[in-house]
């Protein structure tokens with residue numbers, strides 16, 4: 001998309017954000033633009049009267065009129081700039097809302113795992129803030145310029161026609177250099193994206209509480225600081241080079257316009273000396289040259305700034321119109337009756353990468369508890385992500401009661417699933433919200449929240465917090481009463497995440513990916529017993545490296561080489577003496593050695 005084709009949508013953002021303020025800004029600009037010409041004309045009449053009729057009453061009136069014209073123009077400009085600030089604030093909300101909405105509405109995870117897309121989102125954020133007010137300012141400057149050129153152009157043509165050509169040539173040269181600069185500026189921002197990303201990464205690492213222990217223990221502070229400084233220096237050097245170009249272009253433009261204004265003065269003065277022009281004509285002519293140069297200069301400056309912002313706004317448009325990363329499915333998802341079946345499912349994260357799943361065939365019967373086992377990297381979490389339809393299989397199908405989930409509305413499918421992911425999120429929210437968001441329809445239902453917390457055995461710890469369930473679970477933000485929030489242990493956070501997934505107590509499918517890896521052995525056993533009771537008769541998929549946690553599962557599935565290599569109950573798999581039996585006896589031996 002060409003730079004200025006993005007101008008229409010950018011103006012659309014301002015217009016939708018506030019029609020009154022946007023329209024008002026433009027209308028006031030038209031008004032304010034005409035006044036300097038009126039003022040200059042009154043000034044010319046005044047000078048002519050001074051050198052001609054010398055009617056002092058008229059002279060005073062013309063002087064007052066000329067000054068009043070300029071004063072009113074200044075007042076209108078101030079009101080217009082107030083309107084612009086409203087447009088700026090409201091269009092930033094409008095654009096940010098749409099941008100965040102578009103990213104949040106992506107149904108899958110693929111785009112968010114693509115660094116190029118993430119860079120584009122960061123550029124889009126910048127474009128979303130700047131483009132609408134920049135385009136509005138460009139329109140205002142254009143209006144000012146057109147009115148000024150029309151109003152003063154006649155005077156210039158009348159006095160010395162070649163002056164119009166001279167002005168046009170100097171202004172065209174400035175326009176070309178501004179446009180080139182604006183393109184360079186936008187390209188520069190894009191090119192420096194990786195450097196800014198690195199700079200941000202190291203800067204945030206240095207103050208991130210989650211990294212603080214390792215940074216201190218491994219003595220990484222200097223390493224990260226120097227990497228950040230290197231990134232900052234690279235970005236600064238490039239920014240300085242760009243500023244040099246802008247300065248050179250600015251100085252050249254200033255010299256050219258001073259020369260043109262000088263020529264105008266010489267032409268007018270010699271004309272007056274020859275008696276061809278009146279003093280009033282001289283003042284009008286020189287005011288006209290300045291009156292055209294000034295708005296055109298501002299317009300060109302704004303053209304440069306708007307060009308840079310529109311370059312970034314193109315990324316905004318790309319992000320907000322980005323195609324969904326999953327084929328659209330719209331079917332409702334009925335309650336699970338028979339079960340979920342994976343039929344010859346193949347999957348890899350990118351087209352050229354290795355296959356993670358290579359033809360998985362698996363039945364998860366409704367009402368059954370299925371345990372998933374496999375070494376690190378076997379694809380257990382990947383399989384779970386496919387069940388939630390964060391990605392679609394590259395080959396094969398996942399059937400929900402016989403219906404391919406590709407045809408289902410992803411949101412409807414996910415509404416039927418409760419899950420604790422291995423890399424769950426610890427939200428900087430209150431304890432109640434941290435659990436309640438597991439079912440946003442019951443976010444404020446404290447009884448439900450506490451029931452889920454009791455199941456996950458975290459209710460006593462949360463009740464004992466200074467503000468109970470209203471305590472902020474964050475060390476990064478202050479509580480409502482300006483006190484630091486509470487910190488939980490790793491295992492306690494895991495229980496909070498588990499409670500969150502249990503908020504959907506009617507979920508057709510509960511997925512628990514290593515839900516108890518951070519819990520002590522007692523707690524793990526109790527938690528699994530409680531979950532078994534709670535989930536009796538409901539479908540669940542449980543992943544755990546501690547095989548004892550899976551003993552009670554109705555069916556245990558072992559993944560290896562991207563396929564299901566064993567399947568059966570705990571006893572059946574032990575009897576079979578395969579991979580599961582090997583892993584189980586290894587763990588049992590470990591416990592026996594500890595006990596001995």
Ligand SMILES: Nc1ncnc2c1ncn2[C@@H]1O[C@H](COP(=O)(O)OP(=O)(O)OP(=O)(O)O)[C@@H](O)[C@H]1O
Nearest residue numbers: 113349356374375376377378379380381382383422
């Ligand atoms: N988002 C991703 N992008 C690219 N590759 C990924 C991604 N997530 C996982 N992988 C790769 O897919 C493979 C399987 O990962 P997965 O997390 O499914 O394994 P897992 O069986 O759950 O392992 P673990 O027991 O360590 O949790 C790994 O080789 C991993 O590198």
